[in-house]
Amino acid sequence: MAEQAGWYAGELRRELGLRNREWARGRAHVESYGTPPVIVYEPEHPADEDLSHHPSGQRSPAGDPVSAGTPPEGSTGTDGDRHGNFYDPAYRAIAARAEWMRRFDKIHAQGRALPKAESGRRWRELDSSMSSDALLMNVFCTPGADGVRRALGVEGEGLPEFGWKARVPLAGGRFDRTEVDMRWGGLLVEAKLTEGDFQTRAAAIVEGYRDFDAVFDRERLPRVELRTARRRTAVEFAEEFTQEWEEAAADGEVAREFQAGIVARAREAEPAEAGYAGYQLIRNVLAAYAAGASFCVLHDERRPDLREAWFAVMAAVKPAELRVRCKVMTWQELAVLLPEGLQEFLDWKYGMVRAGRVASAVGPPAVGPTF
Numbered sequence: 001m002a003e004q005a006g007w008y009a010g011e012l013r014r015e016l017g018l019r020n021r022e023w024a025r026g027r028a029h030v031e032s033y034g035t036p037p038v039i040v041y042e043p044e045h046p047a048d049e050d051l052s053h054h055p056s057g058q059r060s061p062a063g064d065p066v067s068a069g070t071p072p073e074g075s076t077g078t079d080g081d082r083h084g085n086f087y088d089p090a091y092r093a094i095a096a097r098a099e100w101m102r103r104f105d106k107i108h109a110q111g112r113a114l115p116k117a118e119s120g121r122r123w124r125e126l127d128s129s130m131s132s133d134a135l136l137m138n139v140f141c142t143p144g145a146d147g148v149r150r151a152l153g154v155e156g157e158g159l160p161e162f163g164w165k166a167r168v169p170l171a172g173g174r175f176d177r178t179e180v181d182m183r184w185g186g187l188l189v190e191a192k193l194t195e196g197d198f199q200t201r202a203a204a205i206v207e208g209y210r211d212f213d214a215v216f217d218r219e220r221l222p223r224v225e226l227r228t229a230r231r232r233t234a235v236e237f238a239e240e241f242t243q244e245w246e247e248a249a250a251d252g253e254v255a256r257e258f259q260a261g262i263v264a265r266a267r268e269a270e271p272a273e274a275g276y277a278g279y280q281l282i283r284n285v286l287a288a289y290a291a292g293a294s295f296c297v298l299h300d301e302r303r304p305d306l307r308e309a310w311f312a313v314m315a316a317v318k319p320a321e322l323r324v325r326c327k328v329m330t331w332q333e334l335a336v337l338l339p340e341g342l343q344e345f346l347d348w349k350y351g352m353v354r355a356g357r358v359a360s361a362v363g364p365p366a367v368g369p370t371f
Contacts, residue, residue, distance in 0.1 A: 041084030
């Protein structure tokens with residue numbers, strides 16, 4: 001399962017990297033160090049003659065240029081009128097609300113792996129083209145997406161809260177201040193894009209939640225073994241390598257398999273403790289239970305591994321009333337309910353299109369012609 005999830009995540013990262021390399025033309029950005037590079041954007045104030053909304057300069061269905069470079073009416077021309085990682089109307093809506101703009105306070109965890117921004121500004125997590133939080137805000141901060149509210153069963157006229165701090169009760173009377181990606185009325189949302197999985201955690205920690213046994217059948221939850229010792233590399237086992245072996249494996253492939261076997265045996269010898277897979281899902285279901293809310297996982301349809309992981313956790317939920325409040329949707333399923341301009345943005349930048357459409361082509365083919 002882990003290998004399969006890694007393949008799906010890697011393929012999506014590769015495609016998003018290609019798409020954003022094209023999308024970033026004419027927009028303030030840098031590429032991360034390492035391979036493959038990740039595009040990271042920074043706020044800017046564009047001029048009217050900047051690139052159109054589409055990298056290819058195409059026009060909207062109405063025939064007019066879809067400009068991402070025109071500042072909003074009343075703009076003072078200051079920095080921040082546009083951000084390459086955001087759909088313009090969404091970014092203007094975010095900038096107009098201090099509670100939404102505070103999401104930019106979160107510093108990028110891998111900032112040291114990035115070139116310095118020309119402005120000297122520190123990189124934020126929302127600047128990354130791989131950020132699921134940025135995608136979430138693009139979708140839910142864009143004005144005119146009322147159909148999404150109805151599809152998700154959100155009642156009332158309140159606005160989404162991003163990075164909502166839940167209070168999940170622990171067995172000792174204290175609380176876990178879990179951060180939920182979004183709360184909208186009575187709905188909690190976990191957003192995923194290129195993340196590898198839903199994390200793992202030791203059984204002792206997971207079982208320490210007050211409502212754990214009331215909510216879950218622990219025997220049906222996906223289990224894992226967590227290694228507690230530092231993982232060692234093959235080069236730390238010098239006694240198992242010889243000059244004779246190196247000569248016999250000139251192509252390197254046999255040697256790599258041999259080294260992998262050494263590491264695998266050492267890994268098996270390390271101490272391990274019981275744990276649970278899907279920890280983020282378990283924790284968020286417990287948060288929904290405590291708050292009397294619904295819970296929805298949003299993921300890309302190109303990540304069936306995430307959907308399967310969610311179903312494995314959902315199947316262990318005991319209360320039927322809570323189980324029916326657990327949902328899953330793909331970004332592509334939501335796309336049909338979004339304004340046309342936002343749909344085009346999601347197509348070009350993320351390759352996300354509603355059913356019946358084909359995503360725009362991007363970059364060179366992964367495998368060249370065979371003739």
